[in-house]
Amino acid sequence: MASYQEISPVTGIIDECQVVIDFGEHEGKSVLEVADEIPDFYDFLIESREKGSCTIRRSKDKCFRLYVTSTLQ
Structure with a gap:
């Protein structure tokens, strides 16, 4: 039986609880916190x-940090 990972x-x-918003x-909030508390912002993410504007990077302290780049159109 294969294991299932959401x-x-x-x-x-x-895991959303391991990724911290860095902007x-x-x-400082995790993506999971935002999903629970601020659904409109989660939809934005x-x-x-x-659109390809999100980047997740692992910082020197081993935390995953989420960035959103804005581009002018």
Whole structure:
């Protein structure tokens, strides 16, 4: 029997509780916290990932940090 791992629409295979937002007014919150507490912002993160604007980087302290790059159109 294969094990099932849920894939996040924002973080992919990385658990949402392990990825910390590193920008804006929600800086320091995990993606999971935002999903529970601020669904509109979570929707924004999903849209940003679909557009290719989200980046997750592992910092020197081994934490995963989420960034959203803004591009002018």
